[in-house]
Amino acid sequence: MLRPITPQSIGTTDFFRNTAFLSTLADLLLPLENPRVIFHACSCGAEPLSFAAIWRERHGGPITIHATDIEPQFLSMAKNITHERVTESDRELVTFLTPRDMVTFRTDEPYDAVICMNALCYLSEDKQRLAIQGFCKCTRHYLCITAASPSLLRQELRRNGFRPQWKSWVRIYYGWRERLSLRHRKPWKLPIIPMLVPAWRYSGTSIFAR
Numbered sequence: 001m002l003r004p005i006t007p008q009s010i011g012t013t014d015f016f017r018n019t020a021f022l023s024t025l026a027d028l029l030l031p032l033e034n035p036r037v038i039f040h041a042c043s044c045g046a047e048p049l050s051f052a053a054i055w056r057e058r059h060g061g062p063i064t065i066h067a068t069d070i071e072p073q074f075l076s077m078a079k080n081i082t083h084e085r086v087t088e089s090d091r092e093l094v095t096f097l098t099p100r101d102m103v104t105f106r107t108d109e110p111y112d113a114v115i116c117m118n119a120l121c122y123l124s125e126d127k128q129r130l131a132i133q134g135f136c137k138c139t140r141h142y143l144c145i146t147a148a149s150p151s152l153l154r155q156e157l158r159r160n161g162f163r164p165q166w167k168s169w170v171r172i173y174y175g176w177r178e179r180l181s182l183r184h185r186k187p188w189k190l191p192i193i194p195m196l197v198p199a200w201r202y203s204g205t206s207i208f209a210r
């Protein structure tokens, strides 16, 4: 794992952290013409760079991949991190935006997919709600969220017409390996049996569609 840290933020991430999730998202986007996607809270960028590699390996066509985080230091690191599976042309597919707070982020140009993985759990429920409401406004098709409050997520996504997307959900769920736990006391932990969480459909899968 990569573990960048500042006094304000924990940026734990990894290349190909959940390959099932990234591949499933790529497969859903393949039929779209020149899809636009944004990775919020991307830490030092391993997640969008891995997605770019998977997109190329699946022979995806033109795509716009934006990525950002609230921490300028993490975004600076994105220039230097490397992985043997990520080529220079994969790297060129990803545009790192200036630092953005996902809670206040808004745009007039919607994205086909908005991704926010393993970050909402660091925010209060009020801020999670604001962030999710903002994501809904910016998303045309796929909203990808994990490690939020499942009941809050259910409320906001239902209100905005998103449904859990079940393609490959078991592989995606167990792909969050380091978050699986027998005693899921922390909000970002996932029980070995997904159904043990109230509103489990909203923590069982990480992809929601409309």
Ligand SMILES: C[S@@+](CC[C@H](N)C(=O)[O-])C[C@H]1O[C@@H](n2cnc3c(N)ncnc32)[C@H](O)[C@@H]1O
Pocket: 009, 010, 011, 012, 013, 014, 017, 040, 041, 042, 043, 044, 047, 068, 069, 070, 071, 074, 100, 101, 102, 103, 116, 117, 118, 119, 122
């Ligand atoms: C644990 S990392 C997750 C990295 C990556 N998404 C992943 O799943 O591997 C959490 C990230 O959320 C970012 N973050 C926390 N609060 C944020 C906010 N309000 N807006 C944008 N990013 C934020 C942190 O800077 C950190 O990089």
